[in-house]
Amino acid sequence: MIVYEYPFNERIRTLLRLEDLYEKFVFFAEQSDPLQHHVALSTIFEMLEVAGRADLKSDLLQELERQKQTLLGFKANPNVQADRLNMVLDEVDRISSALMATAGKTGQHIRDNEWLMSIRGRTIIPGGACEFDLPSYYAWQHRTREERLTDIFAWFAPLQPLFEAIAFVLKLLRETGRPTKIIAQAGSFQQMLQGKVYQMLRLTLDERIGAIPEISANKYMLWVRFTTQGGDMKPRPYDHDVPFDLALCNF
Numbered sequence: 001m002i003v004y005e006y007p008f009n010e011r012i013r014t015l016l017r018l019e020d021l022y023e024k025f026v027f028f029a030e031q032s033d034p035l036q037h038h039v040a041l042s043t044i045f046e047m048l049e050v051a052g053r054a055d056l057k058s059d060l061l062q063e064l065e066r067q068k069q070t071l072l073g074f075k076a077n078p079n080v081q082a083d084r085l086n087m088v089l090d091e092v093d094r095i096s097s098a099l100m101a102t103a104g105k106t107g108q109h110i111r112d113n114e115w116l117m118s119i120r121g122r123t124i125i126p127g128g129a130c131e132f133d134l135p136s137y138y139a140w141q142h143r144t145r146e147e148r149l150t151d152i153f154a155w156f157a158p159l160q161p162l163f164e165a166i167a168f169v170l171k172l173l174r175e176t177g178r179p180t181k182i183i184a185q186a187g188s189f190q191q192m193l194q195g196k197v198y199q200m201l202r203l204t205l206d207e208r209i210g211a212i213p214e215i216s217a218n219k220y221m222l223w224v225r226f227t228t229q230g231g232d233m234k235p236r237p238y239d240h241d242v243p244f245d246l247a248l249c250n251f
Contacts, residue, residue, distance in 0.1 A: 001204050004203045004215070005200060005201065005203075008197070008201070008218075012199050018056075018163065021047050022167075028043065029149065034141035037145075037152060038129065038141065044152075045123060047107070047159065052105075052106065057099060057102065060162070063251075064092055065096070067251070071089055091168065095168050096165075099162060101161070106162060119134060172251070174249060176249045176251060177200070177247030177249035180245065181243065182243070183241050183242065187211065187225065187226040187227075187237060187241075189224040192221055192222075193217075193221060196219065198250045199250050200249040201222070201248055202249060203244055203247075204245040205242070209242060209243075210238075212227050212238075213226055213244075214226070214227060225237075
């Protein structure tokens with residue numbers, strides 16, 4: 001099964017992009033080759049570009065506080081497992097405290113590092129990080145794997161609380177969706193939303209079908225149109241019935 005996620009607003013779109021960048025960063029940082037560590041460092045620069053477009057820290061703190069108040073409302077419910085609820089509340093407090101303790105603008109420690117900023121300025125140019133452009137960076141890439149890893153994780157460390165908060169908020173959001181089994185007749189599906197506001201759509205599909213969903217949605221209507229790819233990779237309409245699971249997520 002393959003899961004496609006569609007954000008209904010710019011805020012969730014930003015969180016999903018940062019989550020994707022974090023997964024990419026972790027993968028390449030754990031590798032051994034200097035070229036893979038170059039991708040990990042470049043990914044940190046991409047994180048700054050995305051995170052710098054919104055006041056993520058305050059938004060996440062507000063959302064965590066809102067979720068905490070919602071969870072506290074369940075304490076009087078006898079059907080709720082108290083131990084499990086307390087564990088979640090402790091996790092909210094821990095993540096909120098760590099995020100609140102981060103000082104200044106997101107990634108400011110990177111912006112204050114002239115050496116890193118010189119690398120960032122060159123990496124946006126195709127082939128701009130060659131050894132003759134950045135000899136000091138080329139020398140750093142020839143350090144041991146352990147030395148490079150120490151530096152990379154030290155540069156990323158101030159961003160860690162932000163990404164823990166993002167992961168927690170997205171986890172809670174995904175858990176609000178209740179999957180419904182649907183069949184798209186002749187590769188197309190529409191659903192009226194009657195103005196109800198959602199934040200994310202999750203579509204689960206058997207990848208063996210070979211269908212690819214193209215999703216568009218607003219607060220009034222959801223439209224899913226399925227396509228398929230030939231040998232030239234050009235998308236073509238998928239005209240067969242497509243069974244899939246649909247979950248609409250909202251706090």
